Amino acid sequence: MREFGYQRAHDVSGALALLDADPQARFLGGGTNLVDLMKAGVEWPGRLVDVRELPLDRIESTEDGGLRIGATVTNSDLAAHPEVRRRYPALTQAVLAGASGQLRNMATVGGNLLQRTRCGYFADVTKPCNKRVxxxxxxxxxxxxxNHAVLGASEHCVATHPSDMGVALTAFDAVVSYETADGAGESALTDFYLPVGDTPHRETALPPGALITAVTLPPTPTAARSRYRKVRERASYAFAIGSIAAALDVRDGVVHDVRLAFGAVASRPWRARTAERVLTGAPADTESFAAAADAELAAARPLPHNVYKVTLMRNLVVAVLSELTEEVTR
Structure with a gap:
């Protein structure tokens, strides 16, 4: 590992000033991804600015009935929070499905959203990679x-985003708040991650030097009946080969509202808006669920060895929505 400086920030303005003074600096939260990349030689920050002591570690209800989650809240605290468990159960399930208990105790919400792909070529500096070089x-x-992308990829990159948390946050229309030296800003999570295109190294819309301060979940009554399902190659700690966050509101046998997001199929958490449109107003049955999945996955462009993901995601949509329908109609 190369030598690097280290400083601990105690307020947001101080953290921004430290980063502004050193173009090679990076913010450090739990370090569960960044430090690994430093060890592998993928990331080379000249200085780490530790933001763990910033006053951004609270989860609070918003005036309109949503939740504001501070950027330094740990994954473990997020999953255990009673209001998250009650109002957005799929978010709790997604967090608990990711990593190990030890890593969840260290990892932060802001850092989770900024984690980089687990593509083996990206992590191996002896290999070419458009995201790295x-x-x-x-x-x-x-x-x-x-285990690479079947949706939204390009000829320049087929890597997937590894976050479980991000999939649930995407389904529930989360908004990312950040601070820069020029002031505050925010971005809907669906716009936060940039399309791959011909610039896969540009992963987010976060301005240079910006610090994520919070993630806000709007009031979403449908989210109270939601589920996150993750498929992986082994039952223990492993990244997804396909996942889904789903919320469903069924009235008189008809889908009144539905939220769907897919994980491990694209360079970003994939909001399945086409499937949502097909389902809204349709009968809440397996035929409708399958038709909605097919409509969303019509845009899939799998490679020879990940064709299975199309069938996997179709089955996940049908299975999870069927389970939620049974809960709603009991």
Whole structure:
């Protein structure tokens, strides 16, 4: 590992000033992704600005009935919070499905959203990677890609985003708040992650030097009856090969409201808006669920070794929505 400086920030303005003074600096939360990338030689910050002591570690109800989650709240505290468990159960399930207990105790909400892909070519500095070295190529397209993207990819990158938490937050229209030296800003999570296009190294719309301060969940009554389902290659700690966050409101046998987001199928958590449109107003039955999944997955462009993901995601949509329908109609 290369030498680097370390400073601890005690307020937001101080953290921003430290980063502004050193273009090679990076903010450090739990470090569960950044430090690994530093060890591998993928990230080379000249200085780490520790933000764990900033006053951003609270979860509070908003005036309109939503929740505001501070950026330094740990994954463990987020999953255990009673209002998260009551109002957004799929978010609790998503967090608990990610990583191990030890990692969840360290990892922060802001850092989770900024974690980078687990593509093996990205993490191996001896290999080309357009996300790591723009213009060098994407060997995954012709190489190992069984867990890579089937939606929203490009000829320049087929990596997936690894966050479980981000999938649930995307389904519930979360908004990311941040601070810069020029003032505050915010971005809907669905706009926060940039399309791959020909610039896969540009992953988010976060301005340079910005610090995530909070994630806000709007009031979403449908979210109270929600579920997160993750499929992985082993039952213990592992990244998803496909996942879904779903919330459903059924009235008189008809879908009144539905929220769907997919994980491990694209470079960002994938909001399944086409499927939502197909389902709204449709009968709450397996035929409608399958038709909605097919409509969303019609845009899939799988590679030879990840075709299975299309069938996997179709089955997940049908299974999870069927289970939620049974709960609603009991």
């Amino acid at each position: 723009p213009g060098s190529g994407c060997p995954a397209i012709e190489g190992e890609h069984h």
